Amino acid sequence: KAGVTQTPRYLIKTRGQQVTLSCSPISGHRSVSWYQQTPGQGLQFLFEYFSETQRNKGNFPGRFSGRQFSNSRSEMNVSTLELGDSALYLCASSLEGSAGGSSYEQYFGPGTRLTVT
Amino acid sequence: SQQGEEDPQALSIQEGENATMNCSYKTSINNLQWYRQNSGRGLVHLILIRSNEREKHSGRLRVTLDTSKKSSSLLITASRAADTASYFCATSSGSARQLTFGSGTQLTVLP
Numbered sequence: 074k075a076g077v078t079q080t081p082r083y084l085i086k087t088r089g090q091q092v093t094l095s096c097s098p099i100s101g102h103r104s105v106s107w108y109q110q111t112p113g114q115g116l117q118f119l120f121e122y123f124s125e126t127q128r129n130k131g132n133f134p135g136r137f138s139g140r141q142f143s144n145s146r147s148e149m150n151v152s153t154l155e156l157g158d159s160a161l162y163l164c165a166s167s168l169e170g171s172a173g174g175s176s177y178e179q180y181f182g183p184g185t186r187l188t189v190t
Numbered sequence: 191s192q193q194g195e196e197d198p199q200a201l202s203i204q205e206g207e208n209a210t211m212n213c214s215y216k217t218s219i220n221n222l223q224w225y226r227q228n229s230g231r232g233l234v235h236l237i238l239i240r241s242n243e244r245e246k247h248s249g250r251l252r253v254t255l256d257t258s259k260k261s262s263s264l265l266i267t268a269s270r271a272a273d274t275a276s277y278f279c280a281t282s283s284g285s286a287r288q289l290t291f292g293s294g295t296q297l298t299v300l301p
Contacts, residue, residue, distance in 0.1 A: 077232075104287050116278065116291035129288045163232060167287050177221050177282060179289060181232040 074100055077182035079164050085188045091152040094185045098145050098166030104128075105147040106179065107139060110161040119162075122147050123169065151187075159189045196279060196292040204300050209266040211295040213279030214259075220282050222255055223289070224264050227276045236264075236277075269299045 078097045086092050098105050106129075107119040118131040122141035139149040145166075151158055165179035197212045215222070221240045225233040239246045239255045239262070246253045252265040266273055276296050280289040 106287055106289070108289075108291075115293055116280075116289075118288045118290065121287050123287075129286050131288070161230060165233075165289075169287070177287065178223065178235050178238055179287065180235060181225075183232040184230075186230070 077164055077166050077180055079162075079182035079185050081185060082183065083186045083188075085190060086154050087190055088154055088156060090154050091150060092154060092187060093148055093150045094162055094164075094187075096147045096149075096164030096166075096182060098147070098164075099168075099180055102166035102168050102180070103145050104167045104169045105141055105145060106165045106167075107147070107149050108163045108165065109133075110163060110184070111157075111159075116163075119149065154189045156189050159187060161186050196277075196295045198295060199293070200296045200298070202298040202300065203269060205269060205271055207269055209269050209273070209297055209299070211264045211277050211297070213262045213264070213292045215262075215279070215281050215290075215292070216260065217281075217283060219257070220284060222253075222262050223280045223282075224251075224253060224262075225278045225280060227278065227294075229275075233278065266297075269297075271299050271301045273297060274299045 080095045104123045106121040110116045120139050121129040125141045136152045141147045161184045163181050163184045165181045167179045223238045224236040227233045237248045237253050239253050250267045255262045276294045278294045279292040
């Protein structure tokens with residue numbers, strides 16, 4: 074099976090702009106989570122989607138939002154970018170569902186490196 | 191915020207030696223997982239241990255979990271240069287897929 078894919082891999086934006094990142098989970102995985110990684114704060118949970126619904130949300134401002142489509146692909150959006158939003162954004166998928174079984178292991182994509190100038 | 195701390199923050203060993211990393215966490219958990227990250231890339235899942243398990247093995251990896259002390263350790267035996275990476279523990283509680291990560295240990299294996 075193909076792994077989790079994220080696009081784009083690298084992105085440079087200017088303060089005040091907005092950005093949309095995309096994530097395609099492993100086939101059959103319906104849970105998609107997003108994480109932000111920075112040198113100062115480490116790895117922090119942003120939100121999790123399952124069956125097109127946000128199931129959990131981390132402690133991030135409303136500028137951070139996401140959605141999930143019927144094919145389980147997910148996007149996250151950051152509006153009004155700030156310098157502090159520069160980070161590696163990681164998407165992870167996990168198997169969940171009565172038909173395909175369930176697992177707590179999460180499989181991560183390569184990440185999108187966002188730089189805000 | 192991060193669940194807990196990993197210790198040591200950095201570890202440098204010779205190839206063939208064993209590497210031990212420790213993780214402490216703060217709240218009750220459902221399971222604890224260990225991940226590896228190579229130089230700013232995505233995380234690779236290594237092993238998951240459930241809260242009712244005390245020890246688990248996978249190849250050269252051995253993980254222990256002590257829920258009374260809220261701590262876990264990862265042992266990598268016979269380390270190789272390719273094991274050089276950052277290692278993170280991550281916990282989850284209840285049925286949520288949300289992971290709370292530790293601060294990570296940077297392991298360097300010298301050839």
